[in-house]
Amino acid sequence: MWSTFWPLLCLLLLAAVTEAADLYRALELSKSASEQDIRKAYKKLSRKYHPDRNQEPGAEEKFIEVAHAYEVLSDPEKRQVYDRYGEDGLKANEGGRHAGNPFDIFQNFFGGGFSAQQQVRKGPTVHFDVEVTLEDIYTGNHVELPVHKHILCDHCRGTGAASSGDIHTCPACNGAGVQVVRQQIMPGMWSQAQVTCNQCGGRGNIITRKCPHCDGAKVTEHTHVYSIEIPAGAPEGYQIVLESEGDESPDYEPGDIVLRIRSRKTQGSWRRKESALYWKETIGVDEALLGFERNITHLDGHVVHIKRDVVTQPGFVEVVDGEGMPTPEHKHSHGNLYVEYTVVLPTEVSPEKRRQLLKVFRGAEEGHKDEL
Template identity: 40%
Template structure:
């Protein structure tokens, strides 16, 4: 009687790894990963809201539940079973061949990853100069909100196959010579290689495990970013049970026209001056991408095509407090014709 009470007390005090991560017992690998990422960021000791003890609990819970073998042991015996695993040889129903192939299959599954989703993000040169945040509505395939990717209508509608014990594979051991055996792994014919036996299908996704969903992603264009640069959002891609979620990758594409063209961190533009201004000097105003006015002044003779460099009036340079330059090319608008008096003046003075 006392032993039973102590066991009950131990189970009551044991930590519930599912509750620590805030997920249900039927949570998929993708759901566990999302919950872990969110909580580990929130409680990281380096954050103002950090909690070292809570952070360690979160890491321990994820370490166990993200490993299919440890999760199975935990589901059967709780935290105590993880701390004191069975060491009695092949007792407790342990099959070395089944365990080998189960681990091999699980390792292959962990390596599977859905492809990234690439999206072209159209921006203007002004956006790249000033910086801007876009709210992008992203449509994606996500785990069914009702069955959480199991395909069953309730937790009782999805069970491990009793033949392959959830591995989806059956192992046959054949002796082909004295002292020599061959292990052949085949898909389980009882569950069709799925590892699960299904009762009633999920009434929301019809057993497909995923549904169409949408999420809003805030994409920030930092000052000075370039055409073709990528902004990656890890784990925001399509979801599928037993697969790692891919990323959403936004690729910057510059659209629209302005009086400026970009050359690395510099901005190029042109100004037009008259023949008189090219000989005597001029002062011109150029309206920049953010609306401020840049004054360009020159005295004396200016040849056609001459480039005036205005320091630090170009594009912002990422991770620096400086900017590139503005390169202003001078175009001389020559008169279409000259009067006799003008011709005489030119001939006399030049």
């Protein structure tokens, strides 16, 4: 359906799109992007906006824009001209040549296209638990997270061969990937069955010389650092989904990476339960009886002033309104802070202190008896 209609439309739209296009912005990259960043961005965005998979308005224009950006920025010479002179410099340098067909670029990159009816196999979803501080959750923060995964080999682009000339059709199955095997059930009776070709392992081709970079594995190990944003007041187990950022393979599309945000257990006196924060404050016997004033430094550094002029029982919990965790569902709203008081008794009492306490709690007569 698209083979006759799209090439013509693409060329018409491409002329309009590239007039004022910011090629780096089209790939959602900065000018410092590496070759790997450019390939990765094109791989992600071209799949997202391909007309056979995305029927939303504007998707086809975005697909063409992404293809043009990749065509220029993946070529070191074109990229250098664009960085220095922009689109006008490219046009002058190319001498009026037409830009490549976006679908040809797509097929050359992926080794083929796909139809809307094709069921694309997707790799497994990988889950990671990410521990962050309560300070990060209270204030909201960006956290750098390194993730180890497999990516397609940049040298062979996932073929496993040293070059395209080292990939040949399997002579055993003639590229079918399967062979028909006849088995005799009984004299005069035979059965036929299809089995995976032993020589090519069902791939339909054989490689005569392996890629020296990945040793024929088609993928290499890579560590990518993701900058993830933790919203203020994120609940325990809050999930951040990195779409199509899982392990790469020539046999399937990358799966997703799911990051589950959890607070670290070692947080001193601070504890959290949903939107509530809990703090343990230690006071002396005199403070428990006579009252006290304290300043609690909160998770973001601001000070919460506590004042009590009444008796404080051990284990008493004071509620401070609005000093708990931010509540994302209610903008500019916070839960409560619960301050639990622990009363610490002295390990020993001096004779003078003992006389004073006896006078206070048992009267002057008891204090006089103790002196005798």
